[in-house]
Amino acid sequence: MDKDQIRRAVTRIAHEIIEANKGTDDLCLIGIRTRGVALAERINKSIEEIEGAALPMGILDITLYRDDLTRIDTNPVVRETSIDFDIHDKKIVLVDDVLYTGRTIRSALNAINDYGRPAKIQLAVLIDRGHRELPIKADYVGKNIPTAKNENVKVTMSETDDKEDQVTVKRGKTS
Amino acid sequence: MSLLIKSARIVNANKEEKKTQDILIEKGKITKIAASIKKDGAKTFDAKGLIVTPGLIDIHVHFRTPGQEYKETIETGARAAVKGGFTTVMCMPNTQPVIDNAAIVESIIDEAKAVGICNVIPIAAISRGQKDEELVDMYEIKKAGALALSDDGKSVVNSQLMRMAIQYADQAGMVLLQHCEDPLVSAGGAMNEGENSTRLGIKGDPGISESIIVGRDIELVNYLGGHVHFCHMSTKRSIELIRMAKAQGINVTAEACPHHFTLTDDAVQSFDTSTKVNPPLRTGEDVEAVKEGIKDGTIDCIVTDHAPHSAEDKEVDFQHAPFGMIGLETSVGLTMTELVHKGVISLSQMVDKMSTAQAKIVGLENKGQIKEGFDGDITVIDPDQEWEVTETDTVSKSKNTPFFGYNLKGRVKATIFAGKMVFEDV
Amino acid sequence: MSKWTHRHLVDLHDLSREDIEMIFESANSFREVNTRDVKKVPTLRGKSVICLFFEPSTRTRVSFELAAKRLSADTINISGSSSSLTKGETILDTAKNLEAMNVDLLIVRHPVAGIPRVLADNCKAGIINGGDGMRAHPSQALLDMYTIQERFGKIDGLHVGIVGDILHSRVARSNIVGLLKMGAKVSVCGPATLMPPGIESYGVDVVESVDDLIKEVDVLMLLRLQKERQKQKYLASVNEYSTVWGVNEKRLEAAKKEILIMHPGPTNRGVELSGDVADGGHSVILNQVTNGIAIRMAILYLLSTVRDEGLVSTQ
Numbered sequence: 001m002d003k004d005q006i007r008r009a010v011t012r013i014a015h016e017i018i019e020a021n022k023g024t025d026d027l028c029l030i031g032i033r034t035r036g037v038a039l040a041e042r043i044n045k046s047i048e049e050i051e052g053a054a055l056p057m058g059i060l061d062i063t064l065y066r067d068d069l070t071r072i073d074t075n076p077v078v079r080e081t082s083i084d085f086d087i088h089d090k091k092i093v094l095v096d097d098v099l100y101t102g103r104t105i106r107s108a109l110n111a112i113n114d115y116g117r118p119a120k121i122q123l124a125v126l127i128d129r130g131h132r133e134l135p136i137k138a139d140y141v142g143k144n145i146p147t148a149k150n151e152n153v154k155v156t157m158s159e160t161d162d163k164e165d166q167v168t169v170k171r172g173k174t175s
Numbered sequence: 176m177s178l179l180i181k182s183a184r185i186v187n188a189n190k191e192e193k194k195t196q197d198i199l200i201e202k203g204k205i206t207k208i209a210a211s212i213k214k215d216g217a218k219t220f221d222a223k224g225l226i227v228t229p230g231l232i233d234i235h236v237h238f239r240t241p242g243q244e245y246k247e248t249i250e251t252g253a254r255a256a257v258k259g260g261f262t263t264v265m266c267m268p269n270t271q272p273v274i275d276n277a278a279i280v281e282s283i284i285d286e287a288k289a290v291g292i293c294n295v296i297p298i299a300a301i302s303r304g305q306k307d308e309e310l311v312d313m314y315e316i317k318k319a320g321a322l323a324l325s326d327d328g329k330s331v332v333n334s335q336l337m338r339m340a341i342q343y344a345d346q347a348g349m350v351l352l353q354h355c356e357d358p359l360v361s362a363g364g365a366m367n368e369g370e371n372s373t374r375l376g377i378k379g380d381p382g383i384s385e386s387i388i389v390g391r392d393i394e395l396v397n398y399l400g401g402h403v404h405f406c407h408m409s410t411k412r413s414i415e416l417i418r419m420a421k422a423q424g425i426n427v428t429a430e431a432c433p434h435h436f437t438l439t440d441d442a443v444q445s446f447d448t449s450t451k452v453n454p455p456l457r458t459g460e461d462v463e464a465v466k467e468g469i470k471d472g473t474i475d476c477i478v479t480d481h482a483p484h485s486a487e488d489k490e491v492d493f494q495h496a497p498f499g500m501i502g503l504e505t506s507v508g509l510t511m512t513e514l515v516h517k518g519v520i521s522l523s524q525m526v527d528k529m530s531t532a533q534a535k536i537v538g539l540e541n542k543g544q545i546k547e548g549f550d551g552d553i554t555v556i557d558p559d560q561e562w563e564v565t566e567t568d569t570v571s572k573s574k575n576t577p578f579f580g581y582n583l584k585g586r587v588k589a590t591i592f593a594g595k596m597v598f599e600d601v
Numbered sequence: 602m603s604k605w606t607h608r609h610l611v612d613l614h615d616l617s618r619e620d621i622e623m624i625f626e627s628a629n630s631f632r633e634v635n636t637r638d639v640k641k642v643p644t645l646r647g648k649s650v651i652c653l654f655f656e657p658s659t660r661t662r663v664s665f666e667l668a669a670k671r672l673s674a675d676t677i678n679i680s681g682s683s684s685s686l687t688k689g690e691t692i693l694d695t696a697k698n699l700e701a702m703n704v705d706l707l708i709v710r711h712p713v714a715g716i717p718r719v720l721a722d723n724c725k726a727g728i729i730n731g732g733d734g735m736r737a738h739p740s741q742a743l744l745d746m747y748t749i750q751e752r753f754g755k756i757d758g759l760h761v762g763i764v765g766d767i768l769h770s771r772v773a774r775s776n777i778v779g780l781l782k783m784g785a786k787v788s789v790c791g792p793a794t795l796m797p798p799g800i801e802s803y804g805v806d807v808v809e810s811v812d813d814l815i816k817e818v819d820v821l822m823l824l825r826l827q828k829e830r831q832k833q834k835y836l837a838s839v840n841e842y843s844t845v846w847g848v849n850e851k852r853l854e855a856a857k858k859e860i861l862i863m864h865p866g867p868t869n870r871g872v873e874l875s876g877d878v879a880d881g882g883h884s885v886i887l888n889q890v891t892n893g894i895a896i897r898m899a900i901l902y903l904l905s906t907v908r909d910e911g912l913v914s915t916q
Contacts, residue, residue, distance in 0.1 A: 061630060063630075063644075064630070064634070064642040064643070064644040064672075064902075065642065065643060065644070066644075077623060077626055077627060078626070078627045078630040078631070078899075078902065079626070079629075079630060080629050080630050080633055081630065081633055082633070110643065111642075114637060114639040114641070114642065115637065115639075116638075368798055369798055369799050370798070370799030370802045371799075372797075372798070373774075373797035373798060373799045373800055373802075374774075374799075374802075374803075375714055375715065375736060376714035376715075376733065376734045376735035376736025376737065376771060376774060377714050377715070377734070377735075377736075378735075379798070381798075446714075446715035446718055446719055490691055490693070491691055491692075492692065492711070492713040492715065492716050492719070493713065493714065493715050494712075494713040494714070494734070495713065
C-alpha cells in the first residue's frame with residue numbers, strides 16, 4: 001500500500017464510521033499506541049472535514065494489560081494513557097494499525113473497562129492480516145492482506161516513523 | 176632418635192647463609208651444624224633448594240579452648256600451626272571461661288603436650304575474667320607455665336589498673352600484651368571509620384580508638400618503667416607513636432598481622448564477614464605505614480591473630496558477625512609474597528619477626544635460632560613455590576578467611592618440632 | 602529503545618541515568634492509574650510480592666503494598682525482629698525459604714547495611730531494597746528525584762541541599778548518589794558530629810551554615826532527627842538543633858522564590874522544620890508520598906519484566 005492508497009482508506013473509514021453511527025453523536029476515538037494514535041488523528045481530521053467538528057480523542061497504552069509481559073524480547077516502556085473525557089455511555093471507536101492475533105485488542109478492551117462503561121465499542125484498523133487467536137472482528141478495515149505467519153506486516157507513517165506512509169509485507173520473524 | 180637435615184640453607188635472624196650445611200638433631204636438641212655430617216641410623220631429610228629457618232613462633236593465636244571447641248581445638252589449631260610452619264604458638268585467654276588462673280593454664284599445657292606436635296603455651300588474662308577490675312595471680316600463673324598476659328579482645332581500659340599491671344608484671348617477670356582499643360570511641364564500630372564506612376553505611380571504628388591506648392600506655396611505661404607489647408598494630412598514627420617512644424628509649428614492642436599489611440577496608444565492600452576483624456582493615460595509607468614499621472623495626476614481630484569462627488557464626492549479617500579471621504596457614508605465604516619478594520624485608524628479617532624477636536619478647540629460652548644447643552624446632556620453606564589458598568587444603572577447623580583464591584609465592588614444606596617431623600608438604 | 606536489565610534494586614549505584622529516566626517515564630503512566638476510579642491494572646496478576654520488614658515502617662511498607670496491589674500482584678507482609686533471626690535462622694535461610702515458595706519479588710528492609718546485597722547475590726527472586734541500615738534507600742531517593750523532576754521539569758543543573766543527620770541517613774546517601782548521577786549539584790549541612798567522614802568523596806560540598814545554604818539551593822531536603830541522638834551525645838540538645846539547623850518561615854525569607862522543601866517523613870514539627878513550613882506553599886512533602894506509589898509501581902513493573910535467562914545481574 002502506498003501513500004495515496006492509505007489516504008483513501010482513511011477517508012473511506014471516516015465515511016463508514018459516520019454512516020454506521022448515523023452521525024457523530026456520543027462518538028469518540030481512542031487510538032492505541034503507537035501507530036493507532038496517528039491513524040486515529042487522521043481519521044478524526046477526515047471526520048472534521050466531513051462533519052465540521054472533530055470527535056473527542058483519547059490515547060491508550062496497553063502495556064499494562066498485555067498477557068505476555070515476561071515473554072517479550074524488548075522490554076516495553078509504559079507510556080501515558082490519556083483519555084480526558086468521560087467514556088460512560090459513549091460510542092467508542094478503537095483504532096489500531098494492524099489487526100493480527102487480536103490480543104492487543106483484547107488488552108485494549110480490558111483497559112477501557114477500567115475507565116468506565118461505554119455504550120458500545122467498535123474497531124477500526126488499517127490492515128487486517130488474519131490469523132486471529134481470539135474471537136475479535138474489525139468493524140472498519142482499510143485493507144485485508146492475507147499473510148503467512150512467518151511474514152511481517154510493516155506499517156510506516158510519517159508522524160511516527162519519519163518516513164513516507166507505506167505498508168509492506170516481508171518474510172521473516174513475525175512480530 | 177635423631178634427625179639429620181641435609182643440604183640446608185640456613186636463615187637465621189642475624190645471618191642468611193650462602194652455603195648449605197647439614198643439621199643434626201638428637202634428643203630434641205640441635206647437636207651439630209657442619210658442612211657435611213654423617214650419622215648412622217638417623218632419619219634424613221633432604222632440604223636441597225629449600226631454606227631452613229628456626230621454628231616459627233606466633234605469640235598471638237586463638238584456639239578457643241576451653242569453651243568454644245566447635246570453632247577450634249588445641250589439636251586442630253596445632254595442626255594448622257605446623258602446616259603454617261609454626262612450632263610454638265601462644266593462645267589468647269578470651270575463652271569461656273577466661274584463662275585467668277593457674278588451673279586452666281596447666282590444663283591447656285597438658286592437653287597440648289598430649290597432642291604433642293608443637294609447643295602451645297596459654298596466655299592468661301591481665302584482669303580476672305577480663306573484666307578490667309582486678310589483677311590475676313601473676314606469680315601462680317607464671318609458675319603454671321604461662322609467659323605473658325593479655326585481655327585480648329579488649330583493652331585494659333582502666334588506666335589505674337593498667338598502671339598496677341605494668342608494675343606488678345614487671346616484678347613477676349610476665350609480659351603484658353595490650354589489645355589497644357578505647358571501647359567508648361570504637362563503640363559498636365564494625366569496620367574502619369572512613370570513606371568506605373560512610374559509603375557502606377556500616378558503623379565505623381576510628382583509628383584513634385587504637386592510638387589513644389597506645390599513647391596512654393607509652394606514657395605509663397615512660398613513667399613507670401616495665402614493658403608493654405602492643406598487639407596487632409593497624410594504624411599509621413599508632414606506629415608513629417611507637418617509633419617516637421622507641422627513639423626515646425621507652426620499652427615498648429609491637430606486632431602486626433599479615434591482613435593488616437595486605438588488605439585495606441576496600442575488601443569490606445563485598446560484605447564478606449571474613450573481612451571483619453578487630454582492629455579493622457584500615458586504609459592504604461595505614462597499610463603502607465604498617466609495612467614501613469615492619470621494615471624499620473618499629474614493628475618487632477609478625478603474628479597471625481588466628482581467630483577461627485565457624486561458618487554458622489560468620490554466616491550472619493556484617494554487623495552481627497564476630498571479629499576475626501584465621502591466619503596460621505597463610506602467614507608465611509603472605510609475608511613472603513607481600514614483604515620478602517617485594518623487597519620490603521629480607522629473609523633474615525622475616526625470620527627475626529616470625530621467630531627470633533618473638534622468642535626474645537616473651538622469654539622463650541633456646542628457641543628462635545638454629546644454633547648448636549638450641550631446641551630442634553625447624554621450619555623448611557620453598558621460597559619460590561607458587562600456590563593457591565583453597566578451602567579444601569585448609570586444616571583449621573574454621574574456614575573464615577578472605578584469602579581463598581589468592582596466589583602466593585613461598586610455601587612451608589616441612590615443620591620439625593623437637594627433632595620430630597610434624598608436618599611435611601607432599 | 603533502551604532495555605531494562607536489572608532483576609534487583611539494591612542500590613542506585615547499579616543504575617544508569619537512562620535506567621532512572623526509564624523508571625520516571627514508567628511512573629508517569631502509573632501516576633495516571635492512581636487517579637482513576639478503578640486504581641488497578643492487571644499487569645502483575647499471578648505474581649507474588651513479599652514485604653519482609655525487620656524494622657518498623659508504615660509509609661514505605663504501605664506504599665510498596667499499595668503499589669503491588671494496584672498492579673494486581675498478591676502481597677504478603679512479614680515483619681520480624683532482626684535479633685530473633687540472628688540467633689536461629691539466618692536472613693538468607695528465610696529468603697531461601699520464601700523463594701522455595703516461588704515468590705517473585707522480595708522487598709527487604711533491615712537495620713543492617715548490606716543485607717539486600719547479600720540476598721540479591723544469592724537468591725533467584727528479585728530483591729528490592731526497602732532500606733538497609735545507614736546504607737541505601739533507593740526507592741525513597743527515586744521518588745524524591747521524581748518529585749523534583751515533576752516540579753522543575755529537570756534535575757540536571759539544580760542545586761539540592763540536604764540538611765540534618767547525614768551520618769545515620771540512608772535517604773541522604775541514596776539521594777546523593779542519585780542526584781549526582783542526574784546532574785544536580787548537592788550540598789550537605791548539619792552538625793559536625795553527624796557528618797560522616799569522607800562525605801566529600803561523593804562529590805558533595807559541606808556547607809557550615811543553613812542560612813548560607815538556603816540562599817543557594819533550588820531544593821532543600823530536610824532529614825528526620827532521631828531524638829535519641831541527644832542521649833548518644835551527638836547533640837547538645839534537640840532544642841539547640843532546631844535553633845541552629847531547623848528551618849522556619851523566617852529563615853526561608855532568604856531563599857529563592859521557587860525553592861522546594863522536602864522531607865522523607867515522618868516529620869518532627871518544630872525540630873527539622875516548623876509547622877508553617879511543612880504546610881506552606883514550598884512544601885512538597887505530601888507530593889512525595891503520592892509519587893512514592895507511582896515510583897514503586899514502576900520499580901515493581903520493570904523488575905518483573907526481566908526474564909530469567911540471559912539477564913544482567915546488578916553486580
